[in-house]
Structure formats: C-alpha cells, structure tokens
Amino acid sequence: MTNDQRHGSRWQDRSRMTRPLEILVSALAVGAGFGAATSLVNALSHNNADLESSAYTTSGWSIAEIMSLLLDSGWAWAGLAVAAGWLVTRARESRPRTLAQGGAAAGALALLAATAAYSIVDSIRSGEQIPWYMSEPAVWWVASVVLGAPLGAVGACVKRPGAIGLLARLTVPVGAAVQMVVLPPGRNEVVETAGKTIVWTVAAASIGYIVVRYLLVERRRRSLAVAESLPSTAGIARPRSSSAQ
Incomplete structure (x- = not known):
C-alpha cells in the first residue's frame, strides 16, 4: 500500500468517525434553537396580548400570536424530529437499517434539546427558582424519546425512492392538516381561522408538490427501465435496398 493510499484510508476512517458526531451536534443545535x-415567540405573543380587554379576547390577534401558534404546535415539533432524522442522510450511509437507527437517535435528541432549551429560556424569562428541568411536566421528556425516535426514523427515509420515501415526505404536511381538524389551535375564532388557513394552505401546496414530483420521477424511472429493456440496435447492419444492388 502506498503512502497516498494509507493517507486516503486514514482520511476515510476519520470521516466515518466524525460524521456521527457532526450529525449529533447538528441535531442538538437545531433542537435547541427551535x-x-x-419560548421567546410565546413570550412576545403574551406580552402583546391585552387579555383584560373583552374585544381583544374575543376577536383580537397579533402576528406574534400567529407565529407562536405555528411554532408551538404538535405538528411543528414533529417536523423538528423528522428534520433531525433527515440530517442523518448526510452521512452517506446506504444501509436503510443504519440510517433508520441514526435517524431515530437524532429525532429523540433534537426533541430533548428543544424541550431543554424551551425550559431554560422559560425559567430565565420568568425568574423561577426551581431547576429548569423541573419546569416542564415529565410527560414532555418522555414524549421526546417515545415520539422523537420513530419520527426521526421517518426523516431518515425521506430521500428513499418509491412508496416508502413518498410516505416519509408526506408525514409532516398530512399530520399538520389532520391536527387542524382534530385539535385546531387558537384562543378565539379569529386566531383559530388564521392558523388553520395558513397551515392548510401550506400543507396542501406541499402535498401537491410532493405527489406531483413523485409521479414525474416514477414516470421517468419507468421510461428508463423500458428503454434499457429494449434490444440494442447498435452493430446491426441495415439491409441493402434493391436499388443499391
């Protein structure tokens, strides 16, 4: 083995060791930022709300409140875990099982980091004396692992071809649309209507784009498969016409 080959082998081994760490750091950073x-948007929404006014309570709204409604929804937190799982696909690991395991770990870690960051910011902002990790109910910590792991595994399947990849890409927009029916957010009818309109519009556009793109890719793939299955005409001599004889 030459020196260049040894150097290349060492570089590949080092790359394999650093990629999981990069993914771990990315998942934690994305989760903590989210x-x-x-927490900050929720605080801004609360500070701008005049809840002592009956008019504001029944029909008032603000941009900060709409942003808070969108960020602090179940589908958004689920989307965070899916996005963290998608980060695993950057590891260039082709084995689906390994990708799914890495995605599950990334999804759980991202939700744990998000819950921790939310609790810390809330504790600092409110000046609570209790430990930050006790400011949130235990159910959120458990849900971060129980729900984050499968959602992260779904995110790791986003780039996969076929029906599995399609279902993975549809998880977040379909989940968001369903939540608007089952558990619509908002403290009054105006806020609820605004939230549902935004989510349904974005979800419908996303679903349409994902499905159309999937159909185009599948059509192209089938066309290539048919073209490759046809016998090649290269090297076959054309029959001479009678006039040329």
Whole structure:
C-alpha cells in the first residue's frame, strides 16, 4: 500500500468517525434553537396580548400570536424530529437499517434539546427558582424519546425512492392538516381561522408538490427501465435496398 493510499484510508476512517458526531451536534443545535425560539415567540405573543380587554379576547390577534401558534404546535415539533432524522442522510450511509437507527437517535435528541432549551429560556424569562428541568411536566421528556425516535426514523427515509420515501415526505404536511381538524389551535375564532388557513394552505401546496414530483420521477424511472429493456440496435447492419444492388 502506498503512502497516498494509507493517507486516503486514514482520511476515510476519520470521516466515518466524525460524521456521527457532526450529525449529533447538528441535531442538538437545531433542537435547541427551535425550543429557544418557540419560548421567546410565546413570550412576545403574551406580552402583546391585552387579555383584560373583552374585544381583544374575543376577536383580537397579533402576528406574534400567529407565529407562536405555528411554532408551538404538535405538528411543528414533529417536523423538528423528522428534520433531525433527515440530517442523518448526510452521512452517506446506504444501509436503510443504519440510517433508520441514526435517524431515530437524532429525532429523540433534537426533541430533548428543544424541550431543554424551551425550559431554560422559560425559567430565565420568568425568574423561577426551581431547576429548569423541573419546569416542564415529565410527560414532555418522555414524549421526546417515545415520539422523537420513530419520527426521526421517518426523516431518515425521506430521500428513499418509491412508496416508502413518498410516505416519509408526506408525514409532516398530512399530520399538520389532520391536527387542524382534530385539535385546531387558537384562543378565539379569529386566531383559530388564521392558523388553520395558513397551515392548510401550506400543507396542501406541499402535498401537491410532493405527489406531483413523485409521479414525474416514477414516470421517468419507468421510461428508463423500458428503454434499457429494449434490444440494442447498435452493430446491426441495415439491409441493402434493391436499388443499391
């Protein structure tokens, strides 16, 4: 083995060792950023709300409140875990089982980091004396692992071809649309309508784009498969016409 080959082998081994660490750091950073941003937007929404006014309570709204409604929704936190799982696909690991395991770990870690950051920012902002990790109910910590792991595994399947990849890409927009029916957010009818309109519009556009793109890719793939299955005409001499004889 030459020196260049040894150097290349060492570089590949080092790359394999650093990629999981990069994914871990990315998942934690994305989760912590999301949790801190959600807490800050919630605080901004609360500070701008005049809940002592009956008119504002029944029909008032603000941009900060709409942003808070979107960020602090179940589908958004689920989307965070899916996005963290998608980060695993950057590891260039082709084995689906390994990708799914890495995605599950990334999804759980991202939700744990988001919950921790949300709790820390809330504790600092409110000046609570209790430990930050006790400011949130235990159910959120458990849910971060129980729900984050499968959602992260779904995110790791986003780039896969075929029906599995399609279902993985549809998870977040379909989940968001369903939540608007089952558990619509908002403290009054105006806020609820605004939230549902935004989510349904974005979800419908996303679903349409994902399905159309999937159909185009599948059509192209089938066309290539048919073309490759046809016998090649290269090297076959054309029959001479009678006039040329």
